Amino acid sequence: MYVLTEEGEKYLKNKLPEINLVKELSKKELSVSEAKKLENFNIALQWAKKNQWIEIEKGVMKLTESGKSILEKKYEVEEYLKEIKSGKFDEDKMKILLTRNLVRNVTEKELETKKLIGKEVVDVTPEIIRSGVWRDVKFKKYNVEFPGKKIYPGKKHPLNLVFEKIREVFIEMGFDEMQGPLVETAFWNMDSMFIPQDHPARDIQDTFYLSGEGDLPDKKIVKNVKEVHETGGNSGSKGWNIKWVPEIAKQLLLRTHTTSVTYRTLAGGIETPCKRFCIGRVFRNEASDATHLPEFHHAEGFIAANNLNIRTLMGFIKSFYSKFGLDEVKFKFNYNPYTEPSLEAFGYSEKLGRWIELINSGIFRPESLSPYGIKVPVIAWGFGIERLAMFIYGNKSIKEILGHTCDLKYLRNYNLLKLEKW
Numbered sequence: 001m002y003v004l005t006e007e008g009e010k011y012l013k014n015k016l017p018e019i020n021l022v023k024e025l026s027k028k029e030l031s032v033s034e035a036k037k038l039e040n041f042n043i044a045l046q047w048a049k050k051n052q053w054i055e056i057e058k059g060v061m062k063l064t065e066s067g068k069s070i071l072e073k074k075y076e077v078e079e080y081l082k083e084i085k086s087g088k089f090d091e092d093k094m095k096i097l098l099t100r101n102l103v104r105n106v107t108e109k110e111l112e113t114k115k116l117i118g119k120e121v122v123d124v125t126p127e128i129i130r131s132g133v134w135r136d137v138k139f140k141k142y143n144v145e146f147p148g149k150k151i152y153p154g155k156k157h158p159l160n161l162v163f164e165k166i167r168e169v170f171i172e173m174g175f176d177e178m179q180g181p182l183v184e185t186a187f188w189n190m191d192s193m194f195i196p197q198d199h200p201a202r203d204i205q206d207t208f209y210l211s212g213e214g215d216l217p218d219k220k221i222v223k224n225v226k227e228v229h230e231t232g233g234n235s236g237s238k239g240w241n242i243k244w245v246p247e248i249a250k251q252l253l254l255r256t257h258t259t260s261v262t263y264r265t266l267a268g269g270i271e272t273p274c275k276r277f278c279i280g281r282v283f284r285n286e287a288s289d290a291t292h293l294p295e296f297h298h299a300e301g302f303i304a305a306n307n308l309n310i311r312t313l314m315g316f317i318k319s320f321y322s323k324f325g326l327d328e329v330k331f332k333f334n335y336n337p338y339t340e341p342s343l344e345a346f347g348y349s350e351k352l353g354r355w356i357e358l359i360n361s362g363i364f365r366p367e368s369l370s371p372y373g374i375k376v377p378v379i380a381w382g383f384g385i386e387r388l389a390m391f392i393y394g395n396k397s398i399k400e401i402l403g404h405t406c407d408l409k410y411l412r413n414y415n416l417l418k419l420e421k422w
């Protein structure tokens with residue numbers, strides 16, 4: 001689009017210089033030196049000559065016939081200026097105006113900016129500054145007391161904070177981290193730790209099975225595991241006394257606990273003394289409710305060394321709990337297929353004013369260690385991370401912090417400091 005330049009505006013208002021010259025000459029003849037005093041004389045002279053309105057004879061300027069008649073007619077250049085002013089455009093007519101620098105090309109933005117003149121303006125834009133329009137507008141005052149727009153910058157998920165805290169505690173206690181796959185064979189999830197092949201926990205009601213089979217490990221390990229299940233092998237036990245079926249062990253599943261990682265590590269060969277831990281996702285085929293989801297996370301640690309016993313296990317669990325601010329700990333015997341004895345550990349939460357049951361633990365059975373040639377005692381404990389997180393953050397349901405029904409508002413607003421105070 002085109003608008004008049006400052007010069008164009010001026011000529012539209014005061015007429016073009018060549019017309020003004022003709023007007024003067026129509027009153028009386030002027031010498032060139034006299035005419036020089038007129039405004040914009042050089043421009044006037046150039047265009048009056050070009051239009052053949054004037055002649056110069058011996059330094060005196062005179063109007064020609066067409067010069068005399070132009071004052072009664074419409075001068076096209078002036079007409080064009082009027083047209084531009086009223087918003088009409090014609091590329092052909094524009095040419096002369098452009099060469100005379102009476103119009104210029106403008107962007108729509110600039111035009112919009114021009115419309116702001118005399119109005120109240122909220123935003124200071126580059127166009128307002130560049131065009132000089134800022135001189136002719138009234139800026140709206142900033143209300144510095146108006147509340148800002150709420151922004152939600154990146155924030156750690158509360159569960160991630162708990163993972164980090166657990167990792168920190170284990171590392172502080174001298175444990176190294178281990179990792180393993182989410183998709184497992186029944187072998188590593190169950191057989192390797194002496195869970196009998198007819199154990200109810202293997203049921204599809206509890207475990208998510210996948211189609212297809214996985215590979216069994218090293219022949220020697222498989223042979224030792226088979227033997228320990230069938231006869232007790234060299235563990236000193238009589239075993240389960242049922243035939244061990246490799247096809248059952250090959251079944252693929254989603255791991256139900258991180259103990260699969262522990263047994264991969266044990267079978268892979270460890271140098272004792274050895275302290276390892278694992279944090280990871282686990283899956284259980286159970287109905288979901290306030291405290292259960294089919295996916296959640298486990299943390300577990302084991303220590304393999306001489307002279308470990310139930311007292312050392314209790315001692316480790318006590319110091320582990322104390323790192324989370326739970327100083328009073330109680331134990332109760334329970335059952336795991338792969339530990340004997342097995343202990344459940346309760347910690348007293350001052351904040352909640354009650355005992356919370358969190359840790360499951362035990363000493364691994366000889367039948368679960370002899371296939372890998374491990375002769376030293378191995379103590380271990382594990383727990384569900386979401387449960388710990390729920391105690392820390394005071395959530396009523398696991399669904400508030402994990403899964404697709406997560407409460408976004410809660411996740412955005414939960415108090416990061418709680419973890420430290422707990």
Ligand code: PHE
Pocket residue numbers: 256257258259300336339360361362380381382383
């Ligand atoms: N695997 C156990 C569970 O799922 C935790 C555990 C780990 C228990 C190691 C004893 C030893 O609860």
